[in-house]
Amino acid sequence: MFGINFMISHKWMQKTYIHLHPTICYIFPGYIPNMLVLPQQRMNSILKCKKNTLYLRLSCKMEIKELLIEHLIRQLKDNHPPNKLYYNLNLYIVVKIPYMDRIEKSTKKTYLIYTASITLIVSIAVIIFTENLNIAKSDLHSINIAGRQRVLYQKITKGLMDFSEIKEAKLAQAKLKTLSGHLSEWETNHAYLLNANKSIGDSRIDSLFALIEPFYQKTVMSVNKILDQTDHVNNSPSLNIDATVDNRNRYLDFIDPIVKEYEHNSNAHFSSLKFLLYALASGIILFIISLFYFVIVPTTIRLKEKSQALLTTKNTLEDSYKETHRKMLEITALKADVETEAEYKKIFIEEAPNAIAMFDNNMGFLAASRQWRMDYNLLDNKIIGKSLYEIFPSIDERWRKIHLECLAGAIHNEDETKYTWPDGRVQWLTWDIRPWYTSKKEIGGILIYTTDITTIKEKEKEKLRIEQILDKANQVARIGTWEVNMISGKIHWSKVTCEIHEVPHDYVPKLDTAINFFKEGASREKIQNAVKNAIEKGIPYDVEVELITAKGKSRWARAIGQPEMVNGQCERLYGVFHNINEIKVSENALNKANEELTAIFNVSPISIIGTDFNGLITHFNKGAENLLQYSASEMIGKKTPEIIHLKEEVIRHGKVLSRLFGKNISGFDVFVEHARRNHFETMEWTYVRKDGSQFPVQLITTAIRDKNGKIKGFLGVATDITEQVNNRKKLIETKESLEVLTNKLTNQNRQLADFAHITSHNLRSPVANLQTLSGFYKDAESEEERNELFQKFEVVIGHLASTLNTLVEVIQTKDQSTKATQELSFEKILTKTQEIISSQITQSGAIIKSDFSKAQKVVYNDIYLDSIFLNLVSNAIKYKSEERVPEIYIESRIEGRNTVLTVTDNGLGINMEKHGHKLFGLNKVFHKHPEAKGVGLYMTKVQIEAMGGSISASSKEGEGSTFTVIF
Known part of the structure; x- marks a missing residue:
């Protein structure tokens, strides 16, 4: 027999306990005596057992309508919504099982007997083991003390022998102090061993100590006599050191048997302790096995039987409310589906990448995407439920009329609309407004979709402006465009391109004859190869070619082409023509003059080095290459003349010029300061070759000026004066040799x-x-x-x-x-x-x-x-x-x-x-x-x-x- 109690709880009412009877349901608000209050933990379809009571909780969501449960409605009438009330229903099932008390008491009694028995046995074992362990520790300590006595006696006799050989007073006093310490420890250990043996009562050790006592007393007296003397110089006749040393071997002969006897006793005690441990362990194991077979196993069998009965009860209870639980789950799932669908629709609108807003029939906001809020600066505003006209009161009548028409079923849209805001800001929009319908096919409001294309319109305007600028620039720079459609074969030339070829502006070139404008020979071959690689391999080109215009004139042009490849095929070829005839003619003339000047420049065996205004080398003739071992490619545009000079000379001459002109002169300025002041400078310098070798030169530095007299660079002309310097050195060396002597x-x-x-x-x-x-x-x-x-x-x-x-x-x-x-x-x-x-x-x-x-x-x-x-x-x-x-x-x-x-x-x-x-x-x-x-x-x-x-x-x-x- 068992009873079942139920409890209902929800967030709007106090706990109400319901006692279910097969035919009648009574509702009791408040606390009912003798009814268990369950812990508020979730136990959906899970049976738990605490002591002798089963707890089962069923949670669900119920729809309570008017007059469904009269008493419950009376309690909630001040709190529930007007039409219907959803609240959480927690159903707790409590099952009381009387026989669980008897099992619990029997188990506690068995556990107490088992625990007390184990505690008693372990306590007795610990006491016996501790006593034997203390005896073993005492034996080991006695062995250590006896061994220490042997060592101390040897130190005392050795100290006496060392003392007899010491002549200095300080060393003797130190030795006496050490000897006194050894003697004191030796006497203390001897007394300890005697007292320890008295407590043990070992007759053999007593007899050995009786034999050793005379030697012990004699040694103590001899050492004390030595310690009492302060003058160690005349100690030979009176200190009796030799007699003490002679007793050493006899004392050691007696102390060794004592140590062995202690070791024998210690081994015997350890053997007893080992036997005791084995006996105690065996007793405990036997006791545990007996408890297991005679107490634990029977109790476990009884618990297993009762658990099986408990499981049967659980299954009966689960079957009793399974149908109710299923219906509750169906209601919950249905409501969850409705809520999920509404949430998805809301998320779809709010997270849409475009600007979308949903309005009701009164133009009140129902939903708006994040992009809508961003476009209209409404991210920080709460707009749901508010009217569009309340948020934007400046909307003109045209838009209001469109909204009314769409609410009536019309659809309006435009690709481009210019809208001017009250603050003067211009906005371009593409928009679409249409109605949305309810499940009853009635218009529920309108959907407004807008896209801000202001940025696109501004870019189109900017593109048009740039194209106009480029067209004007092409006219000035004489740059024309061209395009070839490789599919249709059509060619388009811009106005400037036509002017470069000296043909009318409406001239339409043909694909097979356009190549004839290029001069036969190198230019035509160059453009043919470039166009072929562009069409077949997609390689752009940039070449300079010579044209023959329609009027028969020769003209140089720069041709740039760019292929447009689709799936490995060239569909379009486009580029520009740049009239470079004047530049090319000047370049050819300049090249010819430069070749003549270079020939003259490189004939001379003298080093000629030119620089720009800042000192970077711009010219490096053959004479400089021969003298300095550098190639022109290593120096031009990369180095300054400082690299071929001794740093010490440059610094020294810089100091001289600094004092002369009253300002700091260093680096490249050291070579050209006179040239900057409309003078040329002639001076001896030391050049440094690429391999590090040095040779003297006579350097003349001058400035290079343009037609306006402005300095554009500098020129340095140097000749090798090694022979002159060597002759001068010989004279100096002769003079110096006399001074050295x-x-x-x-x-x-x-x-x-x-x-x-x-x-x-x-x-x-x-x-x-x-x-x-x-x-x-x-x-x-x-x-x-x-x-x-x-x-x-x-x-x-x-x-x-x-x-x-x-x-x-x-x-x-x-x-x-x-x-x-x-x-x-x-x-x-x-x-x-x-x-x-x-x-x-x-x-x-x-x-x-x-x-x-x-x-x-x-x-x-x-x-x-x-x-x-x-x-x-x-x-x-x-x-x-x-x-x-x-x-x-x-x-x-x-x-x-x-x-x-x-x-x-x-x-x-x-x-x-x-x-x-x-x-x-x-x-x-x-x-x-x-x-x-x-x-x-x-x-x-x-x-x-x-x-x-x-x-x-x-x-x-x-x-x-x-x-x-x-x-």
Whole structure:
């Protein structure tokens, strides 16, 4: 048994519940107790089950007429339309199934038992597994600690042995600190292992720890005794290090069995844990299988049986309302078809590409296409329902009369109509007005179709104007048109074409005789071939031919033809005739004169180059081609004379002319400035051939003027003067060789002087270094110190030998070889300098810092750079302050295109106001120092300036100095 409840809802009324009985229908507005309120979701012909209730919804659109459902109409009388009411009817079917409650309770009970059992088993398994996992983790930690004890004991014994060999106090203190840390960790780990074993109660591990305890105590006491001593120098008799080291092997022999015992215990625990996991997994699987077969399967079978009964009920319900549903769908489909048809008609009119409007009998707008709205500027206006005369009140009576006639059944149309708007705007229209009929064959209104052809009319007017202009232009330019109809064979000549052929204006040429107007020979053959290709292949032509007019006169004309091809066949050939007789006669005369001038122009062996006003080459004779290796085609119209000149000469002469005339002169103007001022210029230049070779020329430049005296271009005539220049060079070379010999002798004298200064100064520091090292060697107490000093002897002697060899090589080379350069590393030069004066650095305790990251290398003379570093660094040490440790900072950087080196010290400093002007003078000293000679800075300055650089200094007495070298 089950009950069925129905609910009707729509958008104009509150929810109304209807209880359907086989014979009576009662309508109950409002809420009815004990009746379910369904969720408002769409369920068309779909059966759903929620808990123990079936929900089925049927949606449709109904037409409610008067007196159809009296009670329903009473509720809607204030809201529905006057004639009929369409509203949405949602029919909900609710089916109550009592036995679903019992199935639900049984399923919940089974689910709770199953969930509780699984939760209990999993909780017990987690507790057991966690306990065993903690034991395994403890075993692994004990193994790590025991292994760590072995390593720490080895570090302690090794630290003791290293400590016995240390002589310096600082290193000994550091070693004691490390040893103390190892001992502390070793004691902590030992205590942890003892406590951990007490909780386990392993007797074997206890016995092993009892055996190891004496060695542990003895080691702790020995190390603590060592840590308590602070004087490590006399530790050999009292520290008992050897005894502690001897215990090492015995301690390690006992600690290894302890580690193995821990590993054995860990493996046993892991085996137990593995067995436990297998047992728990097997129990859970068996429990799940039993639940599945004894609980889930029976419940599923019962649910399947009840579902089958439910499906039978569903089918019964669907059959009960299927017929009603079908009728509702028919009504809905019919209304949808009507609405769709109306929508299509509306879209057809609105989206039509032409201007169309539909009016009723009162000339009110029913529909209008978008093009209509655009043509009449109505896109932003709401016109549907409004009268045409309301929107356009200025429509004259003629149009109103046409509208009335069409409403009576007439049809009016025109292809062209001129309409003038009130604002004076003129519009051309093509239009069609006709009535439209209802389904009862009655006139429902009119359709107006219009097309704005204003643009077309304006283009036709413009075309006519252009044709008139072209006709007048053809008369002036003597250009005539012609046309041949290849199908009919008819030929048409314009008036100008007839005049060119000297025939009457009404002359009608024939296809077979028109060719006779072309002069026999080349002209006739040329036009015949051109016409043949145009007809057969569709190729247009443009040729110059000679005509023989009807009066027997010779006349040149330009014939242009264009074929019109259809499906590969020429149907029409048309074109123009241009009378070019005067142009052709002048051209022939000019060509003849040009040939004569060219012959004269190219005979001369002299280079003749002509240019236009802006310098572009217009003439390039054979003499220029022979001298410069360029062809005329490479130069004419493409290059200027600058390409054959040395840029340096052009720039230099441009500066001279700029100073002479008081304005900036450059580029091509350098060659023609005198010519522009009605002068010609004769000057020696260097020409550059195409292959890059150079030769001297004597160039004469003049201007080319027209008959009015206006400059049209320039002409340059050049002759090769290589022989004259060579003779002049021989005289100059003889003179220069004498000057070179004099300079060579002077340079050799200066070289000898520099060599003497460099030798005395650069050898002084290595020799002084050797003397100092010799004193250290005599005072050395151990063989190790002597060996170390002996190695420094070898380094200094090596640098000394290198310096001597280099100086000998310098004196044997020419003067310019002393300035030979190479890429040098600042870092390497500084390292070499430190090795040379290592004894001075050690003796003074100087701290040398450098930063060459901004400029790591420089291209320079290696001898000079060695000397510069040696002088500046040794001076910084030599003139150090007694109040502080000498600090020297050397830095390099790039400034513009130069490399800059700065050397800064914190030494005695110099009074720049008193001594600044003579700082780099020869034999100038500013401090009382036994080794001060006044040569180092002088030689440094000479060497830097010899390489084109400079050196400067800034200093403050008592604070230090900074020397800046610009390479």
